[in-house]
Amino acid sequence: MLAKKTLTQVLDLLEKKEITLEELHKDLHAAVAEKNETLNVYLTVNTASAEEAAQRSEAALRGIPIAVKDNYCTKGIRTTASSTVLDTFVPPYDSTVIANLKKAGASILGKTNLDAWAHGSSTETSQYGRTLNPRNTNHLPGGSSGGSAAAVAADMAIAALGTETAGSIRQPAAWCGIVGLKPTYGRCSRYGVVAMASSTDSPGPMTKTVEDAALLLNHMAGHDKYDGTTADVSVPDFTQAIGKSIKGLKIGYVYHSIEGLEESNAHLAKELEVFKKLGATVEKVEAMDPHYAISVYTVVQRGEVSSNLGRYDGIRYGNDRSFFGAEA
Amino acid sequence: MSTITPAQVQHIANLASIPVSDEEKKDLAQAFEETLAVVQNLQSVDTSHVEPTHQVTGLENILREDVVDTDHMLTQEQALANAKQTHEGFVVVPRIIDQD
Numbered sequence: 001m002l003a004k005k006t007l008t009q010v011l012d013l014l015e016k017k018e019i020t021l022e023e024l025h026k027d028l029h030a031a032v033a034e035k036n037e038t039l040n041v042y043l044t045v046n047t048a049s050a051e052e053a054a055q056r057s058e059a060a061l062r063g064i065p066i067a068v069k070d071n072y073c074t075k076g077i078r079t080t081a082s083s084t085v086l087d088t089f090v091p092p093y094d095s096t097v098i099a100n101l102k103k104a105g106a107s108i109l110g111k112t113n114l115d116a117w118a119h120g121s122s123t124e125t126s127q128y129g130r131t132l133n134p135r136n137t138n139h140l141p142g143g144s145s146g147g148s149a150a151a152v153a154a155d156m157a158i159a160a161l162g163t164e165t166a167g168s169i170r171q172p173a174a175w176c177g178i179v180g181l182k183p184t185y186g187r188c189s190r191y192g193v194v195a196m197a198s199s200t201d202s203p204g205p206m207t208k209t210v211e212d213a214a215l216l217l218n219h220m221a222g223h224d225k226y227d228g229t230t231a232d233v234s235v236p237d238f239t240q241a242i243g244k245s246i247k248g249l250k251i252g253y254v255y256h257s258i259e260g261l262e263e264s265n266a267h268l269a270k271e272l273e274v275f276k277k278l279g280a281t282v283e284k285v286e287a288m289d290p291h292y293a294i295s296v297y298t299v300v301q302r303g304e305v306s307s308n309l310g311r312y313d314g315i316r317y318g319n320d321r322s323f324f325g326a327e328a
Numbered sequence: 329m330s331t332i333t334p335a336q337v338q339h340i341a342n343l344a345s346i347p348v349s350d351e352e353k354k355d356l357a358q359a360f361e362e363t364l365a366v367v368q369n370l371q372s373v374d375t376s377h378v379e380p381t382h383q384v385t386g387l388e389n390i391l392r393e394d395v396v397d398t399d400h401m402l403t404q405e406q407a408l409a410n411a412k413q414t415h416e417g418f419v420v421v422p423r424i425i426d427q428d
Contacts, residue, residue, distance in 0.1 A: 092406035186385050199383070226400065228390035295369045302363070306344065313345075315421055317410030322347045326355075 002027040003155045007064065007212035010158055014062045021063045024158075025050035028065060028109055031156045039132045041150045043070050044078045045110040052107045059105030061219065066101065067157035069148045070111035071118055071194035072203070074098055077108060081194040082116040082126040085312050085323040095192020096224045097161065097203050104219035109157055112147030116325050117309065118163060118196045120144050121171055125327040135177055142172030148206045149176040159216055160206045165196045166297055169204045180206045181213040186231040188217075189224035195308040197301045198229075214238035247279030254287040332357040 002010065002024050013019045029045070036042050046052075046065075053063030068074060071081045073091035075098075080086040094102065115125040123131045123146030131146045133139040134154035141150040145162030149172035152160050162169040164182040173180025181204050188203040195201060205216035221235045253272060257265055272282045287293070309328065314320030334353045337360065341348040348356060404417055413420035 089410055092402050092409060186387075225392065229385055229387065231385065231387075292370060292373055295366050298363065298366050299370075314412065316407075316419055319412075321345055324346055326352070328346075 001031075001155070003031040003158070005158065006208045007159045007215060008209065010064055011062055011215075014057075014064070021053050021057055022050055025053060025065055025107075025109075028157065031154075032110065035134075035154055035156055038137065039134055039150055039154060039156070040129050041112055041131055041147050041154065041156055042067070042110040043080060043082065043113055043128050043147070046077055046108045049107045049109055056102065056105040056107065059103070061101070061105035063105055063107055064158055065107045065109035066216075067109050067112050067148055067151040067160035068098065069114050069145050069160070069162050071114060071163060071196075072098055072111075072161060073192040073194075074108055074111065077111065079111065079194075080128070081118070082114045082128055083323070083325065083328070084127045084319060085314070085321070086318045087323075089318050091192070093192060096189035096226060097220045098192065100189075100222060101161075101216075101219055106219070112145075112151050112157075112160060114147055115144035115168075115327075117194065117305070117328055118144040118165060118168060119305065119327055121167060123147065123172075125325060127325050133176060140175070142175030144168040144172070145180070145206060146172045146176075149173050149178055149180065152176070152178045152206055152208055159208070159212055161216075161220070162204055162206045163193060163196075164202045164204060165200050165301065169202075169206060173206055178206060178208060179210050179213050180204070181217060183217060183221065184231075186229055187221050187235075189222070189227040189230050191224055191226040195304075197304040198308060199300070199304060211239060211242055214242060245279060246275070249280040251275050251280050251282050252285035253282060254285050255290065258290060332360045336360075 002019060005013070010024060014021065014024070032042060032045055049065045053065060057063040070079055073079050073093060073095045075091055075094045077090070079089055079091050113123055113126050113128060113131045115121070115123055116127050119125055121143045122140045123143040124140065131141050131150050133141040134150050140146065145164070145168050148160035148162045151157035153176035162172070162180060164170065169180040169182045182202050183204045185200060185202050190198070190201050190203065193201065193203055203220060205213045205220060207213045207216060217238050218235065223232045224230045253268065275282055288296070312318055312321060334350070334357065337348065337353045337356045408414045408417070408419065411419045
């Protein structure tokens with residue numbers, strides 16, 4: 001079952017011509033058809049993914065389809081940000097990250113569910129219904145990139161894209177038991193990504209393995225003239241770091257003991273031991289009391305969000321503002 | 329019971345240009361109250377010795393030359409494709425001035 005493979009494995013199989021691109025797409029679409037009604041992972045499925053992929057099969061990512069969180073503009077493919085305001089919106093352009101990935105040979109499997117406008121950490125605020133956690137359907141997948149996390153965890157995608165404003169890649173990745181990487185702000189372009197908090201939004205990969213995340217990031221990242229907040233630095237080959245020793249690496253940890261979350265102290269201590277055994281030094285770092293940090297976040301995020309949602313007037317595109325859900 | 333009045337909620341809703349029902353106004357009044365409390369919480373922090381952080385990227389004044397970038401242009405057809413109402417190549421906008 002090709003859908004169960006990792007990105008790295010599939011690339012290898014394609015290169016060695018042990019599988020065809022057609023087979024891969026067929027397998028993935030079958031997995032989607034089988035599980036989507038129960039899990040509600042995809043809002044839109046790109047049935048033309050195989051044809052599009054065939055035209056890019058020579059590039060680095062060999063036509064492999066990826067799942068894309070539905071807040072990335074994808075040219076010609078409906079993009080809703082899980083809000084009925086954008087129920088029929090079909091972007092006339094690709095977001096830069098998507099354009100980069102297409103240039104590198106990727107194709108789009110479908111658009112995944114999220115908390116509406118990425119405002120949430122459970123996918124419950126989606127106006128298209130919640131997504132269920134594939135590991136246990138009595139649980140939520142987390143959010144806001146819940147659809148993408150579930151897609152990867154359920155083998156309904158080889159790899160997926162998410163975005164993080166405050167936890168929205170890493171938290172659903174943790175809840176679904178997959179790899180989620182939030183790159184440094186400015187590493188990946190926000191151009192064409194439905195804006196939540198412009199000063200923290202970070203597009204990033206959600207994958208089955210760390211190696212896959214590194215590979216995908218290689219192709220997602222880069223300075224973009226259309227996003228003035230991207231860092232004008234070269235993109236290293238992130239896969240080179242894999243397998244290297246972390247002896248001497250200094251790792252800081254914060255919030256080692258939060259009132260009400262004592263249950264996690266033992267887990268954190270265990271993780272720190274792993275790093276120490278591998279030769280890293282581990283050091284406690286002081287950070288702002290979470291009660292204040294959350295207040296600061298609330299002020300910043302809501303200020304930026306209200307500004308960013310101001311553009312949805314239902315005149316040039318989309319439905320009018322009466323379509324906003326309760327959360328928005 | 330919230331100290332925020334329905335009238336205040338309506339005022340904010342008008343500013344945000346989002347229609348709200350009477351039922352929603354009750355829930356929102358409560359939500360506004362809670363949000364204000366979350367923000368009020370910050371008053372107890374002494375920031376007199378703290379340098380403001382207004383950005384983290386270190387970037388300044390990202391400019392570009394004022395030249396046409398055809399990669400960054402939509403055709404008229406593309407630009408109008410998602411509009412609810414168009415008229416002879418224009419996007420139709422709701423009336424905003426009462427008298428002619």
